[in-house]
Amino acid sequence: MDVASSPADRAVAHGAAESGLTPTDREIPRLTRLVARALAPGADQIPVHEFERCLCDVRRKEWASQLMNLARRAGEQWITKPDILEAVARMHDPRATAEALRQVLDGVVAERLRETAHTPRAVMESIQADMNDAGTFLSGGQIDRLAQTIASAFGIEDVSFEDEILAAERARREEDARIEARAEARRARENERLRAWEESLVSFNEIPAILHCSPREVLRWIAENRIPVARRVPQDDGTEHFLFDPEALVRLRRNLSEWRGRESGLADENAPLAGRKVGNAIIARVAALDRYAAHFRTARALQRRITLVTGPTNSGKSYTALNALAGAESGLALAPLRLLAHEFREALLSRGVPASLSTGEERIVMPGARHLAATVEMCPFHNPVDVAIIDEAQMLCDTDRGAAWTAAIMGAPARHLYVLGAPDCIPMVRRIAELCDDPLDEIHLERKSPLRAAELPVRLSELTQGDAVIAFSRREVLDLRAELLARGRRVAVVYGALSPEVRRAEAARFNDGDADVLVATDAIGMGLNLSIKRIVFSALRKFDGRQTRDLTTQEIKQIGGRAGRYGKHEDGVVAVLSDAGSPTYIRKKLAAPPEPLAELRPFVQPDADIVRAVANEIESDSLYGVLARIKRAVLRADDPNYRLADMEQASEIASALEGIEGLDLTQRWNYAMCPVDERDNGIIRLTRWASDHAAGRPVPPPGTGRLPQPVHADREELERAEKRHKRLVAWRWLSLRFPEAYPDREMAETNTVILNDWIEAVLRQQSRVRENERKTQGHKGPRRDVERSGARRTGPSAAPSRAHAKRRRPS
Structure with missing residues (x-):
């Protein structure tokens, strides 16, 4: 090493000589800075143990990288970044070998596994559920390795546990394969049934021969809605080609004398409609999508x-x-x-x-x-x-x-x-x-207190008590929260992934003054009594699940209207963060009349009665087939009164359930309506629950998993807990409809309370920690108003940096 030229340099040289350790050229600059901080005034040496501590601090980043690479090469996807960071934090020997680091990591993972659940099998289920939520599915070899790790953590030396886990996993995968094979076959059969039905349809010219009537009568009865049009096929010239179901026409023959005896006019409520069977009183329900009222x-x-x-x-x-x-x-x-x-x-x-x-x-x-x-x-x-x-x-x-x-x-x-x-x-x-x-x-009714747009944009440093900042994704909410916490502010948050209980608790913290600023998604625009003085938009564009677009007049009024709670504030103010948009845009939207609706036809969708009636009509017990028929034929796209709601997720669930035997049509419909999130593999999990239900196996409630001390929880662990809570929401929803298949509701309620309390504590505790740090050592964080993560863009055309997918129905 070169001749030292400063006290820190001399201290590093002395420490290296005394300890026998040789720092690398890459390590020396940071090591020198750490040693300089450890030096007493006027000193140029530190104890050997202090030198080794500093060198450990320097090497922890490289150790973490080594351990991450080892874990990933071994396929140990269940080892998390917090596990690795905890392991390297426990290592205090700068001479640590890869084997020694791995030994410490194994101990950390074993501790976490024991804290995850009370039994090895529950640990396995919890870890797999977390990984599936993240889109990770383990191979057979990885399952074997995980089972060994869990067995070791619980001190199980009998290999039968590992054999049972592997056998259960093989059985599950074989069952999944059988379900998918059956589902594919049934979907093909239903698609063929639909194709055959469409090919059987006849045109207008063939109806007189089937009904034994004149073309003029056919025209009148179609106009009176007595003869149902099965399909309307758009033509290139803008017209439609009408097609009719011959079987339905044959069943209408007995009504001809009655029709001929009546004066022309619109059919009454009991008039025959599409696919009516003789004496079938539920046809009104079958037709309810085009005569929904x-x-x-x-x-x-x-x-x-x-x-x-x-x-x-x-x-x-x-x-x-x-x-x-x-x-x-x-x-x-x-x-x-x-x-x-x-x-x-x-x-x-x-x-x-x-x-x-x-x-x-x-x-x-x-x-x-x-x-x-x-x-x-x-x-x-x-x-x-x-x-x-x-x-x-x-x-x-x-x-x-x-x-x-x-x-x-x-x-x-x-x-x-x-x-x-x-x-x-x-x-x-x-x-x-x-x-x-x-x-x-x-x-x-008119607003009770005035609402106005701010004259100028607002900097983060200018946020005051009673302000609410609105973002349009969970990540942006948490980014803003972290930045405000770094500035020493107390922050409450509200976003869709939080349970109603946690949202209410966060709102109470804000209303009671325990939080200075509220950061929320646009979910704030619906409900929650909040004492907000000023609404501040972090962007004037949002991703709505389909496209990134400007905020509408209604959205700005609905969200901005939360400012100025009557009886709490004299008026309400609506503003925008600096470089996120123009106050003029907000002012114009607040003053604008309601935007005219481009479409006045209300959305409709079938319910259980309609599903059963259509199934009876087409003589099918397939929910997939019923929904396909409804989408293709029951309500035409140009119906003058109604439009069909988005049934995409219900159809996807119905498709996944096709291969499960032992569930009737109504049970399948209930599963199709269950609130799950496709992004967290919710449909896959739902299908497995339904498979257990159909097989007579009780479905245990999801667990809480390992919950670290709130003060030490990071964003990844918070998100993992939120996903576990969503699993519990779906499980509880199903348990009300299938109590025998989902029996342990008390445990589910307990786990829900535990998760809610933990999430609430994380959000509250981190605010307190930041406040205490600010009081004891002062604010040292960067003050970034316009350059926050490079996310600032100007004007209403400024797109948020992250988009969020559509969510399933709120509960």
Whole structure:
């Protein structure tokens, strides 16, 4: 080593000589800096153990890289980055060999495995579930290696455990292969059935011979909707070629004398429709997708009155309707989210009105209660009530969930129905009232406190108590949170992957002043009572699951309207972060009238009754075949009144379930409606659960996995816990519909509470740690306002740096 020229250089040279260690040229610069910090004033030497500690700190990055490469070459995908970082942090000998490092890593992994679950088999299931969520599937050899690792962690020397795991995995994979083979064969059969049906259809010219009537009569009966059109095939010249089902036509022959005896006119509600079988009373349900209002018999039997209450956010819509609901002898409150259903119930209870609760994953039955709070998808269509409320009616335009609002507004069995929403929903609700032949009253409310656009953009350093920053992906929310924490700010967060309980807890932290700033996705625009003074957009464009586009007028009003809570703030302010867009754009959108709807046909989708009826009509027990027929033939694309909702995920689940024997059509439909996330391999997991159900094997609830101390949890572990929570949501949803197949609901509830508490603690604890660090050592982090990760772009055309995929229905 060269002659030392500084105290730190001399200390490094002395330490190397005393310890017998030779730092590499790459290590010396950082080692010198660390040694300089360890030197006492005026000294040029440090103890050997201090020198070795500094050298260990320098070498940990290289050690971590070595261990990661070793683990990946061995195919040990279950070894995580936190495992490796913990292992190198425990190594205090700079002479450590690869074997010594591996030994420490094995000990760390063994500890984590023992903390993951109480039994080796549960550990195996938990790790595989986490890895499947991340899109990683282990080979047979990797399963064998993982089983050995788990057995070693639990001190199991008997190889029978490993043999059992391997046998179970082989059996599972063989079953998966059989299911997929059967599914492929059944899909092919159903596709052939559909093709044969389409080829059997006849044109208009062939109908007179089949019905023994004149062409003029055929034309009249088609116009009267008595003869069903099976398919409409678009032609190049813009016209359509009508095709008809000959079997359906033959069954209509017995009605000819009755038709000829009547005057021409539109068919009544009991007129024969597509594919009617003689005496088949459920054909009204089969036809319900093109005459959807008639499907809700209880609602149609009532003398309903609809009151549409519209207004911007913070105009008191819910308060007006809740007073009417609380004063009724019986009632129903339908909310878009489980969290809001709870709020409706609490509002009724606070008014002295007993109320039960029904959401996709939970039930609270209050004896004697004649009021119910529920999510929109759980609307009870057969129990008449005096008053019903349906909130957030602008969701009618949502391609994923809009059909649920159509069904609720058309089918809510209430004598007086209050529909609440933003002004944008007015044309659609008017159209639905017309289709239902229900009288409609309209009430428009004005905002209780003024809302204005900020004059200037806002820097991160200018955020103050009561501000809420809006981002459009989970990653952007957590990036903003990390940056604000580094600045010493206390931060609460709200985004879709968090459970309702955690979202509510985070909202409470913000409202109570325990957090300075709220960072949230646009989920903030629906529900949650938040005392926000100023809304600050981090971008003026979002990815909506299909494309990246500018925020709409309604989105800016709905989200921005959360600012200036009445009774808390004199006014509300809507702003944008520096270089993320123009305040002028926000000002124009806030002042703009509602954007006209390009499409006024409400979304519709089949329910269990319609699915069973169509299956009966086409004589098939295949859900895949039924949904394919519905998509191809039951509701044409140009229907004047309705449009078919996006059934893509339901069809994918139905396709995956085709190979499972032992589930009836209704059970398959329930599985197809289960809230799962395709991005986390939710359909694969759902299929395996359904396979166990069909085989009579109870499906155990998902576990919590290993949960480290909240203060030490990183973002990856937080995301893993969120995914485990989503598994539990799906499991609990199914357990309400199949309690015998999903029996241990108590454990599922316990695991849900554990995960919720842990996630909440992570979000809360990290804010406290940052605050304590700021108080003890002052803020030293970079102050980046305009260059944050290079993500700032100007104008409404500035696209967010990350897109998020569409999510499954909220619970």
